[in-house]
Amino acid sequence: MSFTSSYFLLFLAVLAVLYYLPFRRLQWQLLLAASFFYYAFSGLINLAYISATIVTTFIATLLMDKLRTAEGLSKKQIKSRRRAVMLVCLVINIGGLAVFKYAPLRFPLGISFYTLQTMGYLIDCYRAKNAEFTERNPFRLALFTSFFPQLIMGPISRFSDLKKTLYGGHKFNADSFLDGFLRIAFGMFKKLVIADRLSPVMKTNPALAVFGYAIVLYCDFTGGIDIALGVAKIFGIELAENFNAPFFSNSIADYWRRWHITMGAWFRDYIFYPLSISKPMRKLTMKLKEKAGDGAAKRIPVYIATIVTWFLTGIWHGSQWNYIVWGLANGVVIMLSQECEPLYKRFRAKNERLTSSKPYAAFTIVRTFLLMSLLRGFDLFSYPAQTAKLTVASSAIVAAAVLLLVVLGLWRHRSKDARPSRDLRLAGAFALIAAVLVFGAYGLGYDASGFIYTQF
Amino acid sequence: MKKIKFIIIPVVFLLVFFGLQRLLMPKYMDGVYDGAMPKEYYAEPKDHSVIFLGDCEVYENFSPIELWREYGISSYIRGGAQQLVWHSYYLLEDTLRYEKPDVVVLSIFAMQYGEPKNEAYNRLNLDGLRLSLSKINAARVSATSGESALSYVFPILRFHDRWQELNLTDLQYYFGTKKVGHNGYLMKNEVKPVDYIPDTSNKSGSSFSPLAWEYLDKTRELCEKNGITLVLIKAPTLWPAWYPEFETQMEDYAEKYGLTYFNMLESVEEIGLDWNTDTYDAGQHMNLPGAEKCARWLGGRLLELTALPDLRDNAVAAAVWEKKIADYERMKEIQLAEIIAYGKSKTIIY
Amino acid sequence: MEKLIEILNNIRDDVDYETCDTLIDDGIYVSFDIISLVAALCEEYDIDIGAEELIPENFNSAKALYEMVQRLIEEQN
Numbered sequence: 001m002s003f004t005s006s007y008f009l010l011f012l013a014v015l016a017v018l019y020y021l022p023f024r025r026l027q028w029q030l031l032l033a034a035s036f037f038y039y040a041f042s043g044l045i046n047l048a049y050i051s052a053t054i055v056t057t058f059i060a061t062l063l064m065d066k067l068r069t070a071e072g073l074s075k076k077q078i079k080s081r082r083r084a085v086m087l088v089c090l091v092i093n094i095g096g097l098a099v100f101k102y103a104p105l106r107f108p109l110g111i112s113f114y115t116l117q118t119m120g121y122l123i124d125c126y127r128a129k130n131a132e133f134t135e136r137n138p139f140r141l142a143l144f145t146s147f148f149p150q151l152i153m154g155p156i157s158r159f160s161d162l163k164k165t166l167y168g169g170h171k172f173n174a175d176s177f178l179d180g181f182l183r184i185a186f187g188m189f190k191k192l193v194i195a196d197r198l199s200p201v202m203k204t205n206p207a208l209a210v211f212g213y214a215i216v217l218y219c220d221f222t223g224g225i226d227i228a229l230g231v232a233k234i235f236g237i238e239l240a241e242n243f244n245a246p247f248f249s250n251s252i253a254d255y256w257r258r259w260h261i262t263m264g265a266w267f268r269d270y271i272f273y274p275l276s277i278s279k280p281m282r283k284l285t286m287k288l289k290e291k292a293g294d295g296a297a298k299r300i301p302v303y304i305a306t307i308v309t310w311f312l313t314g315i316w317h318g319s320q321w322n323y324i325v326w327g328l329a330n331g332v333v334i335m336l337s338q339e340c341e342p343l344y345k346r347f348r349a350k351n352e353r354l355t356s357s358k359p360y361a362a363f364t365i366v367r368t369f370l371l372m373s374l375l376r377g378f379d380l381f382s383y384p385a386q387t388a389k390l391t392v393a394s395s396a397i398v399a400a401a402v403l404l405l406v407v408l409g410l411w412r413h414r415s416k417d418a419r420p421s422r423d424l425r426l427a428g429a430f431a432l433i434a435a436v437l438v439f440g441a442y443g444l445g446y447d448a449s450g451f452i453y454t455q456f
Numbered sequence: 457m458k459k460i461k462f463i464i465i466p467v468v469f470l471l472v473f474f475g476l477q478r479l480l481m482p483k484y485m486d487g488v489y490d491g492a493m494p495k496e497y498y499a500e501p502k503d504h505s506v507i508f509l510g511d512c513e514v515y516e517n518f519s520p521i522e523l524w525r526e527y528g529i530s531s532y533i534r535g536g537a538q539q540l541v542w543h544s545y546y547l548l549e550d551t552l553r554y555e556k557p558d559v560v561v562l563s564i565f566a567m568q569y570g571e572p573k574n575e576a577y578n579r580l581n582l583d584g585l586r587l588s589l590s591k592i593n594a595a596r597v598s599a600t601s602g603e604s605a606l607s608y609v610f611p612i613l614r615f616h617d618r619w620q621e622l623n624l625t626d627l628q629y630y631f632g633t634k635k636v637g638h639n640g641y642l643m644k645n646e647v648k649p650v651d652y653i654p655d656t657s658n659k660s661g662s663s664f665s666p667l668a669w670e671y672l673d674k675t676r677e678l679c680e681k682n683g684i685t686l687v688l689i690k691a692p693t694l695w696p697a698w699y700p701e702f703e704t705q706m707e708d709y710a711e712k713y714g715l716t717y718f719n720m721l722e723s724v725e726e727i728g729l730d731w732n733t734d735t736y737d738a739g740q741h742m743n744l745p746g747a748e749k750c751a752r753w754l755g756g757r758l759l760e761l762t763a764l765p766d767l768r769d770n771a772v773a774a775a776v777w778e779k780k781i782a783d784y785e786r787m788k789e790i791q792l793a794e795i796i797a798y799g800k801s802k803t804i805i806y
Numbered sequence: 807m808e809k810l811i812e813i814l815n816n817i818r819d820d821v822d823y824e825t826c827d828t829l830i831d832d833g834i835y836v837s838f839d840i841i842s843l844v845a846a847l848c849e850e851y852d853i854d855i856g857a858e859e860l861i862p863e864n865f866n867s868a869k870a871l872y873e874m875v876q877r878l879i880e881e882q883n
Contacts, residue, residue, distance in 0.1 A: 006604065006606050006613070126858075127856070127857065127858030128858075268837070269857075269860070270857075272837070273837070273841075273857050273860050274856075274857035276837075276841045277841060277844045277845065277848075277855060277856075277857065277860070279854070281845075282845050282848055282849070285845045286849065298838075298842050301841070301845075302837070302838055302841050305841075338838070391620065393619075393620040394620070422462070423461050423462070423465065426462065426465045426466075427465050430465060430466070430468075430469035430472075433469070434469065434472055434473065434476065437473070437476070437612055437613075437616055438476060438480070438612075438616050439616075439619065440616070442613075442616075443602075443607065443613055443614060443616065443617070444575065444602050444603070444614065
C-alpha cells in the first residue's frame with residue numbers, strides 16, 4: 001500500500017476517525033494493529049521477520065537489565081556479559097538484514113530502516129545508566145519498531161525521542177491536524193507532480209541525468225518523508241526531521257548534516273564515534289604520536305573511522321558495487337575537504353570581503369550541488385535504460401513545480417519558522433491537492449488513440 | 457467570521473474539484489460520439505414499453521422513431537460501444553431505478569466476449585451512468601488491469617492527464633453537450649453495398665464463458681422478477697461472423713428457459729433487407745433505411761408476443777415524439793445533403 | 807580543572823572555556839575535536855570513555871567535562 005495510493009488515503013481517514021473517537025483510550029494499541037495491518041499488505045511473511053526483530057530485541061534488552069543486578073559477578077563481568085547479549089542480538093538482526101541484501105530472496109519492505117532503528121534502541125539500552133530506559137511492554141516496543149508512517153523509508157527514530165508522543169493520550173488538535181494535512185499534500189505534490197513525472201525520462205539526456213536525478217531523488221525522498229511526518233502529525237506524533245534544506249548546503253559534510261539526517265546520525269552515533277574512540281583506535285593514536293607526530297596521530301584514526309562508516313553506509317544502501325563506491329567516494333571527499341580546511345581558512349582570512357559576500361555563498365551552494373550530483377552518478381548506473389519522452393507540456397509543469405519549491409524554500413529560509421495563518425495553510429493544502437489531482441503522474445494516463453472508435 | 461472562512465475554503469475546493477473534473481472529462485462531441493449517448497437516457501420521459509440493451513448491433517440497427525411511427529411503441533436503446541453482457545445487466549438494473557418496461561430486447565452478440573477486454577470501452581459504456589451501486593458494481597466486474605472502481609466515482613482520477621489535450625470543445629460543451637442519439641439510435645445514412653459474406657462453415661466459434669452465462673442468467677432472473685418479457689436477438693448484420701456454435705448455444709438456452717430468441721439473419725428476406733442499399737459499411741451495420749426495416753419487423757414480432765400499448769393517442773407522449781420525429785427527419789436531410797456534397801455525412805450531433 | 811582547560815586549549819585555542827557552555831550545541835566542537843579530546847582525556851586520566859558518554863550534556867562545557875571525568879575516575883578505580 002503505497003503512500004500515494006487512494007487506498008492508503010482511505011486507510012488513513014478511517015484510522016484517524018477511530019483514533020480520535022472510539023479508540024481515544026487505546027490509541028497506541030490501535031496504531032499497533034494498524035501498523036501490522038498496513039505491513040501485511042507487503043506480504044504476510046514480512047510480519048514474521050519484523051516480529052523476529054521485535055522478540056529478539058525485547059528478550060535481549062530484558063536480559064541486559066537482569067544482568068545489571070546479577071549476584072556474584074564483578075562490575076567487569078557484568079559489563080562483558082551485557083555486551084555479549086547485545087552482540088548476539090546485533091549479529092542475529094544485522095546478519096538477517098545482510099542475508100536479505102545478498103541472498104536472492106524477496107527483500108522485506110522496510111527491513112533496512114526498522115533494523116537500524118531497533119538496533120539503535122538495543123544499543124541505547126546497553127548504554128543506558130539504569131534499567132528505567134528499557135521498555136517492559138513488548139507491544140509498545142512492537143509499535144516503536146513497526147509504526148507504519150516510518151516503516152518503509154524512515155525517518156529512523158530514537159526511542160528516547162519518539163516515546164514522548166508515540167504512546168497516545170492525544171486529543172484532537174485542529175492546528176496540528178491541519179499541519180499534518182498540509183505536509184501530506186506537499187509531499188504528494190513533490191512525489192507525484194515532480195518525481196514521478198520526471199523519473200521515467202531522466203536517463204534520456206545527460207543534463208536531465210545530472211540535474212533531473214538530483215531533483216527526482218530529492219522530491220521522491222523528501223516527499224515521502226513529508227508524508228510520513230504529516231501522517232504522524234495527524235495522530236499527534238512527532239517524528240524527527242530528516243532534511244534541512246539540503247540543497248542549500250555549502251559543503252559535502254554540511255550536506256550530510258542536512259540530508260537524511262536521521263540516518264547520518266545513526267551511523268555517527270553507533271558506528272563512527274564508538275569506532276573512533278575505541279581502545280584499539282586510541283592505542284593506534286598513541287603509537288602514531290610517537291612515530292609520526294601529532295598531526296598524523298590526530299587524523300589517521302578519524303579517517304579510518306570515516307572510511308569504515310561510509311563503507312557501511314554504502315552497503316546499507318544496496319549490495320551492488322556502485323553503492324559501495326558511492327559510499328567510499330563520499331568519505332574520501334569529506335576527508336579531502338577536511339585536509340584542505342587550513343587552506344580554506346587562509347583563503348577566507350585573506351579574502352574576507354569576497355568570502356563573506358552573497359555571490360560567494362551562492363557559489364559554495366552551487367559547487368556542493370554539482371559535486372553531489374556527480375557522486376550520485378554511481379547510483380544512477382543501476383537504473384535501466386529509458387525510452388519515454390518528456391513532452392513539452394510535462395516539462396513545463398515540472399519546471400513550474402520546481403520553481404514553486406525553490407520559492408517556498410527561500411521563503412521558509414527567510415521567514416525562519418513563522419507559520420502562515422490557518423486559512424492560508426488550509427487553502428494551500430487544497431491548492432496542492434488540486435494540482436496533484438490534475439498534474440500528478442498517476443493512473444493509466446490518457447491516450448486519445450485508445451478511445452478511437454473502432455466500430456464495435 | 458473565522459469559522460465561516462474555515463468552511464468556505466473546503467467548499468471552494470469542492471467546487472474547483474468538480475469544476476475541473478467536468479472540464480477534464482471527454483465530451484465526445486468531436487468524434488467517438490457513442491461515448492456521449494449513455495447519459496442521454498436520464499433526460500428522457502420514462503414511459504418506455506421496450507428497452508434495448510447491447511452494443512452497436514442494437515444502437516445502429518434499430519430505429520425507435522420508426523417503432524413509434526409504425527406501432528406507437530415507445531422504446532429506448534441503452535446501448536454502448538462494445539457493450540458486454542455484464543454492462544447490459546447493470547444498465548438494466550440502472551433502468552429499473554427509473555421505469556419498468558414491458559419488454560427488454562437484449563442483443564446476444566456480446567456473449568462471445570468472455571472477459572473484460574478493453575478499458576476504453578468500459579469508460580464509453582459506464583462513464584455516462586449516474587452514480588449508483590449498479591455503476592460501481594459494473595465498474596468492478598468490468599475492470600481490466602490497472603482500473604479502479606474509485607475512478608468511476610471520481611472520473612478525474614482517470615482523465616486528469618487530459619489537461620495536455622484540452623481543446624475548444626471542452627469549453628464549448630462545458631455546461632452541456634448536444635444530443636447524439638435518437639432515443640439511443642445513432643443515425644448513419646451512407647450506403648455501402650455488401651461485397652463479401654463471411655464463411656462461417658470453416659471456422660468454429662467456441663463456448664461462451666462462465667462470466668457471460670452468469671450475467672445472462674442474472675439478466676433473465678431480473679426480468680422474471682420484474683415481470684418483464686426478455687427477448688434475445690441477433691441483429692441481421694453479416695460480420696463479425698456469428699458461428700453455428702454460437703447459434704446452437706443460444707437456441708438451447710432460449711429453449712431451456714422458454715425465452716424468445718430471434719436470429720434475424722434467418723429472416724433477412726422477410727425483413728426485406730437489401731444488401732446493396734441497407735448497410736452503410738458493407739454489412740456490419742445498418743444505415744437508416746435498414747434500421748427502419750429492422751424496427752418494423754421487430755415491432756411486428758413483439759406485438760405478436762405480447763400486448764404493447766399504442767401511445768399515439770396519448771397527447772403528451774405524442775407531442776414529445778412529434779419533436780423527436782422532426783429532429784430525426786432534419787438530421788436525415790442534413791446527412792443526405794452532406795453525402796451528396798462531400799460523399800459522406802459529417803453532422804451527427806444536434 | 808586547570809589541567810582540563812590546558813587539554814582543551816590544546817585541541818582548540820580560540821574558545822573561552824570559562825564561559826562557553828554550548829561547545830556541542832553550537833557546533834564549536836566538530837567530530838574531529840571531540841575524538842581528539844576523548845583520546846587526550848583517556849590518556850591523561852587513565853580512564854575509559856565509552857560511546858555512551860558521547861552526549862551533548864557531557865561535552866557542552868568545561869565544567870560538564872570535568873564532572874564526567876571525575877565520575878569516570880571514581881567508577882573505574
